[in-house]
Amino acid sequence: MKLRNAWILILLAIILALPFLFRQKGSRSQWREGDPVLVIISPMTESIRYEFGEGFSDWHQRTHGRPVKVDWRNIGGTTEIMRYLASEYAAAFRAGWKSRGREWPANGAEIVLDRRFDPGRPPAGDEAALADWTMRKELWQAFRQTDDPSAFSSRIDLFFGGGAYDQDNAWRQGLTVAPWPADRPPSNLLVAADGTELIPRRVSGETWRTDVFFGTCLSTFGICWNEDRLKDLGIGQPPQRWKDLADPAWFGQLGVADPTKSGSIAKAFEMIVHEQCHAAVEAAGFSEGQIDDFEQRIQKAGLPAGEMPEEVPSTYQQAVEQGWLNGLLLIQKIGANARYFTDAAGKVPVDVGSGNAAAGISIDFYSRCEAEISQAGTGRTAMNYLTPVGGSGVSADPIALLRGAEHRELAVEFIRFTLSEEGQQLWNNAPGTPGGPKKYALRRLPIRRDFYPADAHGSPSSEKPGPLGYERNRAYTVDQLGDPAINPYELARQFIYRPRWTAGHFNFLRDFVRAMCMDSGEELRTAWKAAQGRAEPLRCLERMPVRPEPVTWRSALQLGRKYDRMELLKEWTLEFRANYREAADLAQNTGGG
Template sequence: MKKKDSPQQIKQIAIIIAAVITVAMPFIFQREKPTGKWKAGDPVLVIVSPHIAVIRDEFEQGFSKWHENKYGTPVKVDWRAIGGTTEIMRYISGEYISAYRAYRKRNGLPWPEGAASATIAKRPPEDPILLEVWENFREHDDAEEYGIMIDLFFGGGTYDHSSAERQGFTVAPWNEEEIPAGLLANDDGTSMFPESLGGEVWRTPVFYSAVLSGFGICSNPDRLEELGIEKTPTSWNDLTDPRYFGQIGVTDPTKSGSIAKAFEMIIHSECYKHLIENGWTEEQINHFEEKIAESKLPSGQMPEAVPQEYQKDVEDGWMRGIHLVQLIGANARYFTDGAGKVSVDVSSGDAAAGISIDFYSRVQAEVTRVGDKTRLDYITPLGGSSMSGDPISLLRGAPNPVVSRRFIEFVLSEDGQKLWNYRPGTPGGPMKSALRRLPIRRDFYPDPEHESVQIRAEQHSQYTADMLLDPAVDAYHLANSFKYQQRWTAAHFAFFRQLIRAMCMDSSMELGQAWKAIIDNGGPENNAEAMELLRRLPDKPLPVNWRNASAITSDHDTMDYMREWVIFFRESYKEAARSASSCREN
């Protein structure tokens, strides 16, 4: 007898169907773009991407020209601009489940209870029946069997591309021996694409980072002067200053994987600062983390070589980071869906400062510059952000795998990398717009130890929009200045997204009212009880802390605990506001 899907599975399927319908509407009504030399019968590539239109246009034109010169035909790119990486991952999840289910039905294979979740699980299921479903999904890479009629996933963060790899959505574009000659190293063998740097993974056999991003603070000097703030914000803690109340622009981390990464960096930096303040040295930190990794003990358990006090300080620093994010949220003017809106609003004075991705602020600063006067300053806090990659991945069952691999090759080649930062109109540069992104290829940055790299970097610098030789911009220098310890925060990425939404967004009115009452009553130092109430964290479904963060998101229903969290925070903030107000009245 065929088992019925459980209510929980039916709910999940309903959510996926609704998401698919929503994102499909733009494709139904999209208009055809001019295709230049392209004609019917020439290759078409379908790419899903969170990149903005100007990036999509420049890479389509650049690749089509490159492909025509090398292979004789131009290429038309059919872009699927669904939204941010969160929306993209929801969409491709639903599409793969539908396609794979249809494949199994055509071939007389069973679709057991729990098959939808098992298909895209990041780990092999223990149930042997569901394990077969999981393994069978990953055995095929042929559009004739199943696929989602999309070739490539271009852009977004390494977290989402890593998730796509683990869920079986993406495949390696080449075997080791098939990688195009000269792509990953120059003529003298110097690596152009490190596998990782500063603790961040930049490439795997399945995904390849195409460009680098850092995170920081953008601010408007005129608005700071109006607020009586003399010092340009240079650290994440600066954004908790009560004078910024209602003045900070922030992006919703559940809509932007890049901004979610920025929040992770804030929390990670507090872990590091807390360890240093408690007397642990850089050498000790690296040594302990190596020993912990070697021990392969369950999360939170320390080998004999690592003091328990060290782990306690990691957890206390993590909690300090959570409270730092909370106060930044208390100062927020808004949480927007679009990561690019913050730098625009700050430059126009609609917000005094904001959390920004580096390239958005660099572009906006250039656009709004009048002579030597800028309306937007940007800084990556020292030790406050890693350099993370925006990868490109080949999707399972790609309709045009050959041209897809060529697109990846182009993006990683020197020709493709020039588009990220060359000035428009320069040899090999973009046609219309400076993209102001940081290329990942090593030979765009100074390297005195490798003469060929240094010479090429100096040649590139004649044409780049940013001075990539400057240590303040040099992505490799910045990456080496930050050591990302994945154990501290990486496994909590999804948790941070949900917590910040409940703690700062869905309870924003109550949080703002509580913070304003505390400010009006002399600030945090005069409102110990109110601050304690403000900082309370939920204890359901498990107490919110470093040890429970992963289990909360993996073992419990998101809608259930989010509902409980929002209620908890709203009530806590109301109590904090009453406490501060009663102190003022007394």
């Protein structure tokens, strides 16, 4: 009996030891108490977090002789992260402010995080207004002039991921700071020794880096579809443009993500609206040269939104506004065809790959990864993805240093690592190849220009001296980065982003799509199905809300500032539901239009 018990104990010990015996050798297994720790908040996928945690720790081990434990904080999408950081900073600064015996106003959090406050413009009013402004200025500046973890901190070092819009908002709220002096960046990191920009500041109107946040990889937005499901539905031509998804043939077949949960998908919806603005301006007879000239003149004039300087024809702005409305209506029809709206953007390509949805709106790398998975062992490609030509800009996923970072020096090293050739190799090199990830093919597009081939338009030359030429790296990448359908520098030339057209509507669009397509989704689908071929019901379905005031290109810029968000959602949803019910009733009571 004793011998038997001994064997049981030995077997139990072996079972308990197996995870440690077979654990992949790497930096995390080498880390010991007392070694450096870095805290990063990120909406990135688990595979990205794993590979960059391992990659940075290995680099730090080789460079400094000690591994690093990356403590990832994954609380959801970019929207949730922004809310969390704002709350943490407001609470931390409030505690520090009150500990100094200072009075904290009831709206203190709103004051310190105000993105639009101008400390150089006192109000022209009575003494009470000036006193209130002076109090706001002191609080607002005190928050932004402090970058010391002993004063206050979120206890997080880096914000890794999210789009340029949210990263810009984080900076405007005072949450992020520059990792190094703007005029003294690390050598050969952003600009090569020969002056070539390795990471451009702006490309085709999109911001890829500033002095505070830095793009690490690139994304486009597009359409994924399942070839087998298209055959089942009798759809002969795969979708090529956003407008194709508005065809009633897709009714109940599209996978779509919730833009209020995913900043990336919200950006995709903005791309749809922006494309329609460009189409309307082009249809009105304006050339690209005229558009560039008009936008420069409008910016220089500095007039209120929608007002044009004398040298810009009013018909130009009218075309922009009509295109904006066309974009909303296109999204409405795509929403009417939706099978569902999901909280997780990555669910859409998974469902398309498995055939649970016929097509969907997706981020490029999600679809490429799923396409690879879906064809494994079959020898055929059931799922495909494309970025509509002229239908998507190329957006960066940035990284930024958070204010009051407790491990600032280590955090700056992580930023440098992600932008270096070694960090950039992780994005698209195959697992196990030189410089590649350990376990996962990330299928992301590196941002550095020297990962792409030379061409006549200013992309880097593989012949130029540099840390990593395209020809030296191409044998190891999962995707053919020289393919014009994949190369983000090529795709960016097909779509010029004009921020004035749609950037100011980004948050509006998130909530508006929710009210128009999600909270009133049942009524929308019923009306859309019933209204086909009937002109009057379709016109009723397309009516925009008029409460609390009519929704237009101009009014949408101010609605979020003038009204409570939840009240807006309520008003819009009630009005959309009423419109959709009326459209369905009209369809039942009338013949074809």
